[in-house]
Amino acid sequence: MPQVDDTLRAIAEPRRLAILRLVASEELSAGHIAEHFEGVTRSAVSQHLQVLKDAELISERREGTKRLYRASEDGLAELRRFLDQMWGDSVNLARRLAEGGDGEEEIRAVG
Template sequence: MTEHDPAGQALHALVEPRRRAILRLVAREELAAGEIAAAFEVSRTAVSQHLTVLKHAGLLTERRVGTRRLYRARPEGLAGLRAFLDEMWSDALDTARRLVEADRGLSDEEVNRAG
């Protein structure tokens, strides 16, 4: 995984269930770090570390207002992961189609004529 692999960064960040929960929280509204931490039974330091991972993966924006840090989900941060999953799904469907056609004894040429 590199910084040029948005899908890998998003997957790495979202492996941890608490990070997914944090992302769900800030998807609805912008929240301060303390408000996010209050939703979990872990230390503020642990929540801060999760926020940092999500931010580095491009999944959160951070805005400072005075001494407060406010976080909101960045839906566009999931674009690389979404493209990766769409490609995998498309490839899987193509493979399934070919398997069904092969099972029915259809050649690629016959399928192309029928399609």
């Protein structure tokens, strides 16, 4: 399973994030995905797809000679767990600071 750092790096690139959005609700071929990116070669799109696959954010299915891509629920769920935990930690820190604590321990844990 990829580390969260790898996942975040994968979606930090705008084209990869756009690809992930495209395949979030439907399965698409690499060619169809490439059509959405003017001036980007199919080879470059294939490289972006590989990075997303390596981060387990998308899955690939072969149908004859076509490769079809779709967002991976498991990979996205892992990212969501990380973000939920991070958000929860921040909310807890804010609550303690609002209640008059100094929050120093929480800041060290989060930072």
